[in-house]
Amino acid sequence: MNIGMIRAAQGRLEGQVRRTPLLNSPFLDEIAGRRVWVKPECLQHTGSFKFRGGWSAVSALDPDVRACGVIAFSSGNHAQGVALAAARHGVPAVIIMPSDAPRMKIENTRTLGAEVVLYDRANEDRDAIGARISSARGLTLIKPFDEPEVIAGQGTCGLEIAEQARAEGITRADVVVCCGGGGFASGIALALEAEAPGLRARPAEPERFDDMARSLSSGRILRNDSLSGSLCDAIITPQPGELTFPILSRLGGPGLVVSEDEALHAMALAFARLKLVAEPGGAVALAAALFHRDEIEGDDVIATISGGNVDADVFAMALSRHRA
Template identity: 50%
Template sequence: MSEIHDRPGERGPRPPEPPEAKAAAVADGIVPGFGIDTIHEAARRLSGHVVRTPLLTSPMLDELVGARVLVKAECLQLTGSFKVRGALNALLTLDEEARRAGIVAYSAGNHGQGVAAAARLAGCPAVIVMPHDAPRIKVDNCRWWGAETVLYDPRTEDREEVARKILQDRGMTLIPPFDDVRVMAGQGTVGLEVAEQARGLGLPPDAVLVNCSGGGLASGVITALDHAFPGMTHHIVEPAGFDKMARSLATGRVCANPHPPGGLMDAISGPVAGARPLAVLRHHDVTGLTVTDEEVLAAMGTAHRLLKIVVEPGAAASLAALLSGKVDVRGRTVALVASGGNVDPAVYRRALAD
């Protein structure tokens, strides 16, 4: 996959890294250009552009799980998802020439909307490559933010090839969904805010659960929180049967999910784990948990009743792990991220009916 360069001011696609380079990065647990300093730099870039979302608490939820629970409501972020943070941070590192040429992303959902919003905030063109059968609301939302949408047939076309042609023809820059240090740092600003807000409440967390697909959010949040609260335990949560990152953590190799993705948690059922996020997560000794569609539906209903927020299935995975007892947090303070709220109405009706 083509990616943008890791150093600010550089532009354009670069050749894919050879597999042995990624394997070496994973083996060493080192990701050049990523760390707590780059997360703080991202926070400065994003200040005034993204929503500082609330950190919610509920005595009823605390009693239900026997712990103090801190829920970061990124479902209230611009576009209804954390994704705009990483997209905008990556975009703002580009030089003026690259911004004028514009950016490209491929996504059927939250990443596309995040990139479209970031482009509008930065005043640059954007093209979002989407499957022709993507939900109409997601296509319309990308267009509302001012992005051009290019639709492709996933049965006969490869989205990376479609994007690569646009990059070559128009001289635009790709914004990857997760395997990029600037995207990871932007997502890490979620963790910085959680740390500041938790201290303000006098509730330093000693455990964190993060929904995980490619690992951009998890690697950023866990890096920020581990720096603020050394010694805390870290967990990622994935759909049962689609736990590519947990398998990657166990083997030290980038693993893929079965195709096509299954179940309700499409937002965290992506095809492959990110090599850079994997290296970071292995460095922090992260453990993997899985949840089922039924457990996620129950968690969505609980979020509505006790926290008064709308959470999409993939974004409810960490809460589902907590409610279903996948990890023992009794007597502890645990933080989690409600990472998005872009849910199909029919699915949400199911969640509220259960």
């Protein structure tokens, strides 16, 4: 992985991806005790940053290979990103999704034209299922985070952050990134290293599923004890990636860990103050920026909202539990 791959991905994404803004609210600044800048990838195509990586990976395939179709596994956001990228290229897509994924994500993935295969994430191995189907049908597997072209696509968000931070006069800040397997955080970290070395990527995760934070602290890859049981389903993975962990070990700051209730509170504040819809997993970085001020240094902090694909009942619960 290198900055050249990210810049090449940016070229392929030109005209396909939305350039999301960098937003600020004085109400959020007051809570955090510093200026808070929000990069709302919930406004991206398919409602999350995952379209960047999906398009990058599908567009990088040899045309003859791509024509046979692609396969991916995801709880929903990577699923939709790959499904839309495949549809726009006119090739088939099979998406393996956990049966307990939010209903909206399953339905959206099917609507985008992909074939959805459901599995029990607690008792079945999605990697084994994917390998079996891809082998039988000649499909190319697009991994959700531990895939160079996916990381490169996610890194294009980091290039945007670097440029937008310069425009705002921000030269030093933590960039807090919602983190599952680490594709988004590591791509952003590589982009910042090249374009904004004063900005440092820091992964944010929910309690009980903080494998990246624990791994970075210990210096070795550690697994989560469980793979289900969190509203932050979008960023629940077994363990950090073999590609992403070394990148964040070298370039990232310590991980930040938030409670599920803090994520819900951040959702309510994003809606009230920025008019943004965030899903729980997509709000953990903002939650860390707002409610963990003593773990962050400097006058500015940049936080991603990585996705907004939330079921109506969960969003209503966030708004009813926390009055902004």
